[in-house]
Amino acid sequence: xxxxxxxxxxxxGPPGSGKGTQSARLSAALxxxxxxxxxxxxxxxSNEGPLSEKLSKILASGALVPDDILASIITERLSCSDCExxxxxxxxxxxxxxxxxxxxxxxxxxxxxxxIEIVVPESVLVKRVTGRFSxxxxxxxxxxxFAKPKLESMCDQCGGSEFYYRVDDKESVILERxxxxxxxxxxxxxxxxxxxxxxxxxxNQNFEDVYKDILSxxxxxxxxxxxxxxxxxxxxx
Numbered sequence: 399x400x401x402x403x404x405x406x407x408x409x410x411g412p413p414g415s416g417k418g419t420q421s422a423r424l425s426a427a428l429x430x431x432x433x434x435x436x437x438x439x440x441x442x443x444s445n446e447g448p449l450s451e452k453l454s455k456i457l458a459s460g461a462l463v464p465d466d467i468l469a470s471i472i473t474e475r476l477s478c479s480d481c482e483x484x485x486x487x488x489x490x491x492x493x494x495x496x497x498x499x500x501x502x503x504x505x506x507x508x509x510x511x512x513x514i515e516i517v518v519p520e521s522v523l524v525k526r527v528t529g530r531f532s533x534x535x536x537x538x539x540x541x542x543x544f545a546k547p548k549l550e551s552m553c554d555q556c557g558g559s560e561f562y563y564r565v566d567d568k569e570s571v572i573l574e575r576x577x578x579x580x581x582x583x584x585x586x587x588x589x590x591x592x593x594x595x596x597x598x599x600x601x602n603q604n605f606e607d608v609y610k611d612i613l614s615x616x617x618x619x620x621x622x623x624x625x626x627x628x629x630x631x632x633x634x635x
Contacts (some may be wrong), residue, residue: 404509405430405620407485408491410586411516412579413572414526415601419539420516423609428616429481435489438471439463457566461494462578469499476503484509497589501618512619513558513590514612518599520576525573534560567585595619 405426409417418434425432443453449467456463471491491497504511518526529542535558541545546633547554554560566575590596597615601608 404482406504406509406511407484407486407616408511408513409477409486409488409516409589410513410583411625412518412520412523412583413518413575413600414530415518416526416605417488417516419605420514420609420612421486424612424616425486427613428486430484430486431478432486432488433472433475433481433490435463435468435471436476438620442471459571459574461574463501463580465495466492468496468536472500473503491586492579494585494589496512497586510620511590511593511595511632512616513586513596514615515587515596516608517598518601522602523576524569524572527567530567531563533558534562 404503405428407423407430411417413504418436421434424430431618439453439457442449443457444450453463453467468490471500476485501586526541529544530539531542532539533553534558536553536556538553538555540561550601551559551561553559587596597612599608599611599615601607
């Protein structure tokens with residue numbers, strides 16, 4: 399347990415900034431559940447149901463999902479028992495109205511809030527997203543610009559030979575999402591700075607250095623973070 403109070407870590411940053419990768423590792427290190435609104439929405443879109451067709455069209459176009467739909471999904475997920483000691487949020491909130499809604503939920507729980515902003519140049523982001531592909535068998539993620547498999551057409555992890563690109567990883571979609579991010583999500587930086595909850599992290603460095611910077615920020619914000627060997631190693635120079 400990180401603290402006597404529930405600890406909530408929010409990762410904000412544009413598409414391709416590495417929020418998903420970093421939040422997954424933080425979840426394992428800090429024993430907090432990772433909640434990715436993108437994963438939840440894609441799951442809803444791929445299943446049959448009243449929202450599936452609507453969400454599929456929204457995700458394919460790069461547009462943002464309406465606040466009321468996200469509010470319902472977030473409220474339901476945060477009520478689960480695994481969130482009692484805190485959680486890591488990837489992809490929410492994305493605008494001030496969502497942040498205010500979330501703040502009301504967290505106030506009821508008495509949570510300690512830490513917000514990590516991952517900053518990456520736009521030119522790098524476009525290559526990270528449009529070049530991203532995954533192994534169909536095990537889900538391992540690669541990039542045609544930065545991280546190809548060691549052997550062409552063979553997954554390093556499982557030896558699989560089938561790969562896929564996400565439908566929303568087209569350049570036209572990523573540019574639209576970056577535009578939406580600038581207009582709606584960047585104002586959150588000022589909102590959380592005023593609460594002394596924000597840490598800015600340079601996301602244009604290797605994965606390990608980004609991870610260490612994030613953990614260092616969390617440790618400074620929450621002095622009760624346990625200094626187990628896994629975290630001490632990550633924080634060491």
